[in-house]
Amino acid sequence: MTDNNSANDSEKNLDQKNAQHKKRMQAVKEKVDQRIDSAQEERGLxxxxxxxxxxxxxxxxxxxxxxxxxxxxxxxxxxxxxxxxxxxxxxxxxxxxxxxxxxxxxxxxxxxxxxxxxxxxxxxxxxxxxxxxxxxxxxxxxxxxxxxxxxxxxxxxxxxxxxxxxxxxxxxxxxxxxxxxxxxxxxxxxxxxxxxxxxxxxxxxxxxxxx
Known part of the structure; x- marks a missing residue:
């Protein structure tokens, strides 16, 4: 039972870390998308x-x-x-x-x-x-x-x-x-x-x- 509990806890921790990572990456993506949407001017640099x-x-x-x-x-x-x-x-x-x-x-x-x-x-x-x-x-x-x-x-x-x-x-x-x-x-x-x-x-x- 102890081994099963440890495995379940590890799986929950991994799920939480994945969820937190996904949330952070989604926030980054939203910021990048906003910058791309606002940069629409085309001209020589x-x-x-x-x-x-x-x-x-x-x-x-x-x-x-x-x-x-x-x-x-x-x-x-x-x-x-x-x-x-x-x-x-x-x-x-x-x-x-x-x-x-x-x-x-x-x-x-x-x-x-x-x-x-x-x-x-x-x-x-x-x-x-x-x-x-x-x-x-x-x-x-x-x-x-x-x-x-x-x-x-x-x-x-x-x-x-x-x-x-x-x-x-x-x-x-x-x-x-x-x-x-x-x-x-x-x-x-x-x-x-x-x-x-x-x-x-x-x-x-x-x-x-x-x-």
Whole structure:
């Protein structure tokens, strides 16, 4: 009898826990459903992915890949990019994604500010045209934040171009130290923080993982 009573008590406790869990989950579902019902506006988003951690460009390219997978048309502008191979470009160009690449690499490599400004301005002109093109659904501006921070591209020009882009066009900006004015304008902002990085422990950048 004692064993039967213990089994019955355990079963009752389990039933109570299940009932409490169901009640909590139902309350969560109701809140989520309310948020979904209230979020009915459809328009292009400004998405900023900033911070000191690894994964900003990766996230941006992942969003482009998702968009292309849904049949959207995307374009990519890469500001801090040299002539080395780019796995994302190799993949996405085959999927119809257009690329504009600054091509000078890191500023500590060129050590020529005048050349860097000229290269940035040349790519920015193409960038602005993409931000005016209603046929482009998604524009990824990879590492644009550096161009604004270095004053290679005027902040006001960037803000104006973002504000005046086609209403349904999504704009994604990546890079460290995003200017507060761009963050304020953005709809979604994510900050990627570094906890550990292999490079800090003397491990070289890996093909297919880091580039």
């Amino acid at each position: 400004i998405i900023v992915i900033t911070g000191n951690g690894k994964g900003k460009s990766t996230s941006g390219f992942g969003t482009v890949a998702r968009a292309v997978g849904h049949g959207l048309k995307a374009a990519v502008i890469q500001y801090i990019k040299g002539t080395w191979a780019c796995g994302e470009r190799s993949l996405l160009e085959n999927a119809g994604v257009g690329f504009e690449v600054m091509g000078t690499g890191f500023t500590w490599n060129t050590q020529d500010k005048t050349q860097d400004i000229a290269a940035a301005q040349q790519v920015w002109l193409k960038n602005k045209k993409l931000l005016q093109d209603e046929s482009i659904d998604v524009v990824l501006m990879d590492e644009l934040t550096y161009m604004v921070a270095y004053k290679y591209i005027e902040l006001d020009e960037v803000l104006e171009a973002l504000k005046n882009r086609p209403v349904n066009q999504h704009a994604i900006i990546t890079g460290r130290g995003c200017h507060r004015a761009i963050i304020d304008l953005a709809d979604t902002v994510s900050e990627v923080q570094s906890i550990k990085h292999a490079f800090d422990n003397g491990i070289k950048a890996q093909k297919g993982i880091d580039w």
